Amino acid sequence: MSEPILSFLYNHGSSDATPYGGNGGASAPWQLISVTTSGGATPDTLVFTGGGINAFLPTPTATYGAREATIRPLVDALTIPQAYIESEADVIMYNVPLAGKNTNRYVFGVYIDGEITSDLYLEAWDDNSFSTTTSPALAGTSAYPYSMINAIRTTDEGADDDTWTGATYSGTSRSNYLKGYDSRVRLAGDDSTINSTLYYNMYVSLPYDAALFHGTPVISFRYLYV
Amino acid sequence: MKRRDGLSKIRDLDANSGSLYTKYNTVRMVNPYRCHFIAVYPDGKKTKGKNLYDTGWKELRDGISSLHYRLSTGQIINIPKFKAYMHLVEVSESIDGSRLFHSINIKGLLDNKVINYKIILKQDNISKYKIGDVIVTEDSKVIKSSYWKSSSF
Numbered sequence: 001m002s003e004p005i006l007s008f009l010y011n012h013g014s015s016d017a018t019p020y021g022g023n024g025g026a027s028a029p030w031q032l033i034s035v036t037t038s039g040g041a042t043p044d045t046l047v048f049t050g051g052g053i054n055a056f057l058p059t060p061t062a063t064y065g066a067r068e069a070t071i072r073p074l075v076d077a078l079t080i081p082q083a084y085i086e087s088e089a090d091v092i093m094y095n096v097p098l099a100g101k102n103t104n105r106y107v108f109g110v111y112i113d114g115e116i117t118s119d120l121y122l123e124a125w126d127d128n129s130f131s132t133t134t135s136p137a138l139a140g141t142s143a144y145p146y147s148m149i150n151a152i153r154t155t156d157e158g159a160d161d162d163t164w165t166g167a168t169y170s171g172t173s174r175s176n177y178l179k180g181y182d183s184r185v186r187l188a189g190d191d192s193t194i195n196s197t198l199y200y201n202m203y204v205s206l207p208y209d210a211a212l213f214h215g216t217p218v219i220s221f222r223y224l225y226v
Numbered sequence: 227m228k229r230r231d232g233l234s235k236i237r238d239l240d241a242n243s244g245s246l247y248t249k250y251n252t253v254r255m256v257n258p259y260r261c262h263f264i265a266v267y268p269d270g271k272k273t274k275g276k277n278l279y280d281t282g283w284k285e286l287r288d289g290i291s292s293l294h295y296r297l298s299t300g301q302i303i304n305i306p307k308f309k310a311y312m313h314l315v316e317v318s319e320s321i322d323g324s325r326l327f328h329s330i331n332i333k334g335l336l337d338n339k340v341i342n343y344k345i346i347l348k349q350d351n352i353s354k355y356k357i358g359d360v361i362v363t364e365d366s367k368v369i370k371s372s373y374w375k376s377s378s379f
Contacts, residue, residue: 003279005229008321035323036234043322117314117371127248128235128324131352134250191369220320224331226283226313226373 002226004114008033009197010085010096012060016104016158020197024113031094033085042088046219048204050082057082062093070206077144077207100203101150101165105158107201110187110221115194118224119186122200124149124178124217133180135215137204140177144207147177149217151185151202158201165205178202178219187221229279232325233258242299243357246326255348256357258327260298263313265290268378278327278347283313288376295330295345301358303345308334310374333365335374340365 009020013029026032034044050056051070062084070080083099086092098104110120124147126132133139133147140146150166152159152175159175166177176185187198202219236244241260246253262275263283268291275282293305305311312335316328332343344361355361 002281002284003229003315006319033321035230035321036232046321117369117373123318125320126250128320128322128326129246129248129251129253129350130318130320130326130328131253131350132250192371218320218322218324220318222316222318222328224314224316226281226315226371 002114004112004116004223004225006221007111007113008035009109009111010094011098011106011109012094012096014097016098016106019106019199020109020111022111023195024111030109031085034087034089044088045086047084047086047093048080048082049084051078051080051206055081057084057093057095059095059097061095064091064093066093072206072210073208075208077205080204080206083203099201101205102162102201103158103160104201105154106199107154109197109199111197112193113195114225115192116188116223116225117192119188119190120193120198121222122151122153122178122185122187123180123220123222124184125180125220126215126217128218128220130220130222135217136211136213137215137217138179141207141209141211143209144205147179147183148204148206148210149178149202149219150205151176151178151200153185153187153189154199154201155187155189181222184222230323231258231279232319232323235324251350251352253326253348253350254357255327257298258347261330261347262296264294264296265375266292266294278315278330281313281315283375284373286375290375290377293332293377295332297345297347297358299357303343303358303360305332305334305343307379308336308341308377309379310335310376312369312371312374333369335368340368 007024083096084093258278295303312333314331330345346359
């Protein structure tokens, strides 16, 4: 089989000292993000929420479908404080406590079963056509003309401090504002990866001049294989 | 690990192609189960690849006389002669498991450079490229890999 199989993972635990120890399946505290299958199962959803009237949703789980609507800040930009994986199968939302604008390393992961013969590029698009980046979350605003989704490669190490943004980080390309093909993050930093886990962290930043909008951009991974 | 094909959102997938309808675009993509390479050897024997999931390239033997690609749409793309070839498939896979095949990249090795033949596998309302178009570029570096296949050239 030449095609690699990618498993998308998140750390549901609160310790940043635990790398993924499995080979594509759940391996506590790492849980698997369920994907669409030909059988029709509904995939899990990545949700950024919080920063509203009640500030936070409960942890480590929250009621399926719950949202704490973020209040737009008066100045600057607000980091939306919480990330969840909403599970259709379990009808519950699992908190990803390590996600955010911090120095954590083992937050989200991609296990590659097999071999990719390129880097693994973390990207964000409007939808699964992987062709446009015009939705407000990706297009940005007048004051913040870049994607609201900030991501950083943590395969080798976490961020040096908790001030990182999607701007080029510490003179490297470890972090970026996720917006299509031109603004993305290399998760391996290498030209090939075999049977390994690559890690990243991400958060969403809501600028003060954002209009009220609804959008469901997709997080995706681009790669080559033989 | 069990493979998933990622095609559940592709509509009307037949032997030729299928379509993806989204809010922002409409994409038509080849049928990945029916695209493969054809390697011809000096004795006239042919080795056919399998599909875009299990391409069969790693098992291909050296000494290729000519290399061709057959897409599910019926198009045949003939690759010029090089000293060696390498074949790469470019895909995107979203976190919900949806997949789109962008291209097949065939790298052809000359004395001191690599020519990249990018065969387009999808078309939409935005891109100027259509299924079966070939974009030829020159690579700045030679990728070291055990998957290069030498030609009889």
